[in-house]
Amino acid sequence: xxxxxxxxxxxxxxxxxxxxxxxxxxxxxxxxxxxxxxxxxxxxxxxxxxxxxxxxxxxxxxxxxxxxxxxxxxxxxxxxxxxxxxxxxxxxxxxxxxxxxxxxxxxxxxxxxxxxxxxxxxxxxxxxxxxxxxxxxxxxxxxxxxxxxxxxxxxxxxxxxxxxxxxxxxxxxxxxxxxxxxxxxxxxxxxxxxxxxxxxxxxxxxxxxxxxxxxxxxxxxxxxxxxxxxxxxxxxxxxxxxxxxxxxxxxxxxxxxxxxxxxxxxxxxxxxxxxxxxxxxxxxxxxxxxxxxxxxxxxxxxxxxxxxxxxxxxxxxxxxxxxxxxxxxxxxxxxxxxxxxxxxxxxxxxxxxxxxxxxxxxxxxxxxxxxxxxxxxxxxxxxxxxxxxxxxxxxxxxxxxxxxxxxxxxxxxxxxxxxxxxxxxxxxxxxxxxxxxxxxxxxxxxxxxxxxxxxxxxxxxxxxxxxxxxxxxxxxxxxxxxxxxxxxxxxxxxxxxxxxxxxxxxxxxxx
Numbered sequence: 001x002x003x004x005x006x007x008x009x010x011x012x013x014x015x016x017x018x019x020x021x022x023x024x025x026x027x028x029x030x031x032x033x034x035x036x037x038x039x040x041x042x043x044x045x046x047x048x049x050x051x052x053x054x055x056x057x058x059x060x061x062x063x064x065x066x067x068x069x070x071x072x073x074x075x076x077x078x079x080x081x082x083x084x085x086x087x088x089x090x091x092x093x094x095x096x097x098x099x100x101x102x103x104x105x106x107x108x109x110x111x112x113x114x115x116x117x118x119x120x121x122x123x124x125x126x127x128x129x130x131x132x133x134x135x136x137x138x139x140x141x142x143x144x145x146x147x148x149x150x151x152x153x154x155x156x157x158x159x160x161x162x163x164x165x166x167x168x169x170x171x172x173x174x175x176x177x178x179x180x181x182x183x184x185x186x187x188x189x190x191x192x193x194x195x196x197x198x199x200x201x202x203x204x205x206x207x208x209x210x211x212x213x214x215x216x217x218x219x220x221x222x223x224x225x226x227x228x229x230x231x232x233x234x235x236x237x238x239x240x241x242x243x244x245x246x247x248x249x250x251x252x253x254x255x256x257x258x259x260x261x262x263x264x265x266x267x268x269x270x271x272x273x274x275x276x277x278x279x280x281x282x283x284x285x286x287x288x289x290x291x292x293x294x295x296x297x298x299x300x301x302x303x304x305x306x307x308x309x310x311x312x313x314x315x316x317x318x319x320x321x322x323x324x325x326x327x328x329x330x331x332x333x334x335x336x337x338x339x340x341x342x343x344x345x346x347x348x349x350x351x352x353x354x355x356x357x358x359x360x361x362x363x364x365x366x367x368x369x370x371x372x373x374x375x376x377x378x379x380x381x382x383x384x385x386x387x388x389x390x391x392x393x394x395x396x397x398x399x400x401x402x403x404x405x406x407x408x409x410x411x412x413x414x415x416x417x418x419x420x421x422x423x424x425x426x427x428x429x430x431x432x433x434x435x436x437x438x439x440x441x442x443x444x445x446x447x448x449x450x451x452x453x454x455x456x457x458x459x460x461x462x463x464x465x466x467x468x469x470x471x472x473x474x475x476x477x478x479x480x481x482x483x484x485x486x487x488x489x490x491x492x493x494x495x496x497x498x499x500x501x502x503x504x505x506x507x508x509x510x511x
Contacts, residue, residue, distance in 0.1 A: 013139025118297030216259030364406030409438020
């Protein structure tokens with residue numbers, strides 16, 4: 001099958017980036033190349049609003065390097081978009097002409113609305129937030145949107161970014177105390193001019209390089225055990241802690257901070273101040289990173305059909321099914337069995353269930369033994385690793401680990417081994433419930449051992465000393481009976497009850 005590749009060049013005020021994607025069988029865009037050049041075009045914009053010849057030359061040189069990469073990949077059509085610095089430049093027509101003439105690319109200058117809208121579009125296509133405020137700090141502008149019910153209601157583009165704030169307020173490489181006071185006062189005044197962000201108390205969702213660097217620093221600072229940054233959650237105090245941590249350093253120390261790109265060392269502190277002051281205005285205690293941003297939004301725009309934005313989490317699990325060859329008919333049977341068993345245990349008071357628990361059983365059943373795709377002998381380990389470390393749009397990191405623990409359940413020892421780096425994330429009561437869910441799914445999986453979907457329904461009788469499951473089948477159940485007898489011990493240990501499983505042909509009436 002011919003690989004479909006897509007590329008976009010994002011000409012920002014601080015960096016210029018080429019990203020190449022390959023469309024997977026599941027329709028997921030997988031990033032296969034990501035090339036960045038730190039051009040800092042904003043520094044070449046004169047006070048009277050013209051991009052200097054040196055800046056234009058630098059832009060052309062970077063694009064010509066990118067051109068070699070896109071030609072290597074045989075990419076004929078490449079999206080090439082520019083943001084604030086080119087937008088603000090009074091000689092942008094000259095810049096457009098030179099880019100068209102001297103490179104393979106046709107540059108499109110995004111309006112303030114488009115830049116804000118594409119960031120918002122990326123957020124609602126890759127998270128499940130119904131309400132929120134997005135912020136994308138570039139080098140020369142900052143885009144903010146407010147959305148409710150997944151619809152953008154307001155947007156604003158501020159004519160400042162990390163580079164321009166550094167240039168305006170900070171004389172040296174790192175800010176002095178008085179400079180930070182002036183910077184904060186300026187930001188407060190700017191954000192106070194927008195009535196629609198005041199006291200909204202919704203999550204602030206950060207987009208772009210500065211937000212991503214903040215998260216990387218925090219992950220290193222806290223020795224975070226999980227891979228990936230999309231939908232990483234920080235509290236307001238976390239932002240303050242990182243801000244104090246960075247402000248205590250000399251510039252050489254700052255350049256060596258783990259998680260911080262060296263080319264952002266001089267602009268990360270003003271960028272963090274923007275996040276912190278905005279959170280104060282919004283009265284928000286939650287900051288969330290969206291790894292998906294403007295570039296992704298440009299692609300999502302083409303996929304938003306007449307029915308609107310799809311269910312993000314459902315789409316993510318559908319992609320998992322395709323990428324790991326999950327047999328949907330089989331997992332639907334396992335899911336139905338697991339939910340029926342869970343409901344029966346709930347009815348006899350052995351498994352309290354909330355709506356979120358039902359969803360966890362569904363997700364755990366859908367992805368149970370997913371690691372078989374890699375190796376059946378070590379399926380449990382692969383299942384846990386894939387689910388814990390793969391970005392699943394619409395699912396926070398904590399919930400990913402929960403799904404991984406449930407779907408990979410093998411036994412108590414394996415559960416404790418997988419849990420070890422995350423043990424502080426959960427209470428003992430939560431862990432007991434997750435183990436029980438995993439054991440239920442393992443039990444349900446054994447009821448479909450031959451993948452024939454022979455179970456019609458299940459009945460449970462609680463004799464106080466013993467739980468008696470009556471399983472009704474429409475085909476011979478001997479292989480399933482053998483597997484159930486092997487696997488029921490996990491459920492018995494967790495419920496502290498003996499379990500008896502009786503099989504009947506559908507239509508049989510119990511005395």
